[in-house]
Amino acid sequence: MAELTTLARPYAKAAFEAAAESNELQNWSTMLNLLARVVNHSSVAGILSSPSLTGEQQAQIVIDLCGEEINAKVQNFVRILSENKRMPLLPQILELFEALKAEQEQTVDVAISTAFPLADEQEKKLAQAIKNRLNREVKIHSEINKDLIGGMVIRAGDLVIDGSVRGRLHRLAEAMGS
Numbered sequence: 702m703a704e705l706t707t708l709a710r711p712y713a714k715a716a717f718e719a720a721a722e723s724n725e726l727q728n729w730s731t732m733l734n735l736l737a738r739v740v741n742h743s744s745v746a747g748i749l750s751s752p753s754l755t756g757e758q759q760a761q762i763v764i765d766l767c768g769e770e771i772n773a774k775v776q777n778f779v780r781i782l783s784e785n786k787r788m789p790l791l792p793q794i795l796e797l798f799e800a801l802k803a804e805q806e807q808t809v810d811v812a813i814s815t816a817f818p819l820a821d822e823q824e825k826k827l828a829q830a831i832k833n834r835l836n837r838e839v840k841i842h843s844e845i846n847k848d849l850i851g852g853m854v855i856r857a858g859d860l861v862i863d864g865s866v867r868g869r870l871h872r873l874a875e876a877m878g879s
Contacts, residue, residue, distance in 0.1 A: 706797065709790040713797030716778060717805075723774070726802050732767075732775045733798055737791040739766050749788055756783040763788070808838040812856040816849040816865070831857060 720729035739745055740763060749759050760783035764776050771779070782788050803809060811831055813819070819827070824841060832839045835857060846854075850866035 705790060705793045708787065709793035709797055712778075712782065712787060712790065713794045713801065716794065716798050717801040719774060719778070720798075720802075721805065726805070728772070729775065730795075730799065730802060732771045733791070733795045735767055735770050736763065736775070736779065737795040739763055740788055740791045746789075756780075756786065759783045759788060806838070808840060809835055809857050810840050810842060813841060813843045813853055814846040814849060814856075814865075815843065815853040816845070816847055816851050818845060819843060819853075827855075831855070835860070 716729060716733065717726075720726045740749065745763070745766065748754070748762060754762075757780070760776075760780040763779050763783070764771065779788075782791070782794075809831075811828070813824075813827065824843065828839045828841050839857075848867060850870075852865040852868070854865050854868065855862040
């Protein structure tokens with residue numbers, strides 16, 4: 702996986718620079734997300750792996766599938782990826798692009814898993830606390846996970862805070878040597 706990230710990095714950086722230069726970070730983000738989903742689709746991946754297709758044919762298939770959802774600059778980006786046989790890297794390119802975008806915008810996506818739904822006021826207080834701790838704007842994504850029993854798990858980039866009952870039970874079992 703690290704090797705794929707290394708291969709994807711220059712393409713993600715080039716996409717980011719093109720998007721930032723034209724002040725289209727969100728548009729590029731949306732288009733790259735679509736591209737990553739398209740090339741990851743099992744039937745498309747099967748077609749793209751065919752050795753009988755040229756790079757231009759592969760690029761054209763992806764461009765045609767995306768239709769007007771991608772602009773001319775992103776179509777050119779697809780052609781470059783295809784020429785260099787880097788189309789399968791689109792998911793990693795998207796991930797790196799999003800990291801660069803978040804860094805530029807001073808934002809962080811925060812995933813909160815709770816056993817029960819949070820009240821709006823609780824979510825706002827939590828968002829403010831995370832914002833203060835990380836010194837960034839926070840975008841909260843909540844999900845319900847009954848397996849947690851109670852409490853919550855918060856993920857923000859590399860930071861993971863496990864305040865779930867399941868997590869506490871697991872740590873207690875480890876401490877007891879089980």
